[in-house]
Amino acid sequence: MLMCYSLCFLWILLLKTGGCNSSTTNNGGGADIMLDIAKMSPLGDPEEILAALRQVAKAVHRCGIKEYPNLKRVFLTNKTVTCNDGTSAGYYIRKAFGSSKWIIFLEGGWFCFDQTSCRERWLNMKSYMTSRMWPEVKKGKGILSWDPEENPYYFYSNMVYIPYCSSDSWTGSIKNPKDSFSFMGSLIIEEVIKDLIPQGLVIASKLILAGSSAGGTGVLMNLDRVSDLMARLAPSVKVRGLADSGWFLDNEQYEPVPCVKAHSCAPTEGIRRGIDLWQGQVPEDCRRQYRDEPWRCYFGYRMYPTLRTPVYIVQYLFDEAQITANNVGPPVKKEQWRFIHEVGNEMKKTLQNVSAVFAPACLSHILLTKSEWQKTAVNGVTLAQSIYCWERGSDEELQCPLVRQRLKKISKAVRKSSGNVAGKVEMPLGDDPVGTKAAKRLKNKKRRRRKKNKRRRRRKNKGKRGKRSLGKNSKRLCKHHLIDSCAWPQCNFSCPKLRNPFTDEEMDFIDLLMQFGLDVSSIANALGMDMETLQSMDHDVLMQMLTQQT
Structure with a gap:
């Protein structure tokens, strides 16, 4: 709760300093907050403040505010x-x-x-x-x-x-x-x-x-x-x-x-x-x-x-x-x-x-x-x-099929014109063909910018793990x-639940196998176990074993 109050205080501080302007909308009582980046500068790095505001949004959500602009x-x-x-x-x-x-x-x-x-x-x-x-x-x-x-x-x-x-x-x-x-x-x-x-x-x-x-x-x-x-x-x-x-x-x-x-x-x-x-x-x-x-x-x-x-x-x-x-x-x-x-x-x-x-x-x-x-x-x-x-x-x-094809043609032409058939030409895996000096300079400039931004993020995130990080x-x-490598409908644990079209009851993977015409004895034989063990087994465990077999 203290965290919620602290983040909300940051939000109020921005409002008081003129960094935010509230404008009422016709969306059922909500309001859009318009951020003036220039007025946020006295408070610190605008990028860092925007990152903090995103955390505010998440924290306020946890504090119990459920209204979002439509x-x-x-x-x-x-x-x-x-x-x-x-x-x-x-x-x-x-x-x-x-x-x-x-x-x-x-x-x-x-x-x-x-x-x-x-x-x-x-x-x-x-x-x-x-x-x-x-x-x-x-x-x-x-x-x-x-x-x-x-x-x-x-x-x-x-x-x-x-x-x-x-x-x-x-x-x-x-x-x-x-x-x-x-x-x-x-x-x-x-x-x-x-x-x-x-x-x-x-x-x-x-x-x-x-x-x-x-x-x-x-x-x-x-x-x-x-x-x-x-x-x-x-x-x-x-x-x-x-x-x-x-x-x-x-x-x-x-x-x-x-x-x-x-x-x-x-x-x-x-x-x-x-x-x-x-x-x-x-x-x-x-x-x-x-x-x-x-x-x-x-x-x-x-x-x-x-x-x-x-x-x-x-x-x-x-x-x-x-x-x-x-x-x-x-x-x-x-x-x-x-x-x-x-x-x-x-x-x-x-x-x-x-x-x-x-x-x-x-x-x-x-x-x-x-x-x-x-x-x-x-x-x-x-x-x-x-x-x-x-x-x-x-x-x-990123890769795009048509561009990859064109890049191969460029590569072939470069090798042919250079006469160095045995030499290896480094081909980019990009979406935009790189065939001119200007394009190469732009590519190098972007690479340097990415490295610079990466170093900046490392310094900023040193000692902490961002919530949006993938780990x-x-x-x-x-x-x-x-x-998915498994071969049957609904064999993925995270699939939306399927319902029987006549009874409207939820169907799991085992029910679907029965609909395919597989009898219990054939499943038991495939897994190398007796019928009694199979019938007493938890369906989730059985599903995992079957999907590993397929």
């Missing part, structure tokens, strides 16, 4: 860019004054692909096609939460949430007359960024374009375009992507059905029809690779090798949306579980060459905006830890190629 609704300046029904598109924003990191999040919500499916969507999912029902404020969850316990690494970031109202996987570019639907998802993203530039995005250090489900697909489809836009409007800002549950397979359905309803239509057929309806914007590098079938680019494993901008993939191996699109139905038969098992294997294969990926063996959908997002782990590393380590990495540590072995924990 995201506030803002409509686009450009009124010609709209939702499906012609109403104004927009976004929700919560500023974190003093933070130079921005997260722009794309909401998910499937899509429609022709007039019939869009009319049905209008009847059943109208909130995903209009802004008329948007509330004035919205509460952030998961990676968008202001709660440092729920969101330990990103709670003090500038948050922007873009509601999904274009039904086009964020790729549409057509404005239609009032009697038909418009599809302008790609243009909405562009206009949001333009509106954010004068609000502080222009001086940001990093922009993370994130999204879940259709929003995750939208990240993959728009990431390079956003990076190019930022290179024109704010060239010093680094752009990164974070795609959650948007990595779909263009596989065969379990039970093929006519393509009428969006949720039961085969993914390939729905996208093939939709890309024409939406006038979908496909990145040029991918379009060149699939000239006759540009709709293939909507599937992550086909798009990924063509990307130029670093992206982190979050994907359940047994994604519920994928299984729904494959028309599996409630999985209660042995054949259905076998198909789901095959889907997981195929998903795992497509993710092997992804440099930054988090793929737990769970039967679920969407993780980033769930409160348990920072508790789910693969190989002892949580998603929150892995993303934080990855996005803080230097350009030399003494942070480099060892900083892994970002995390794919």
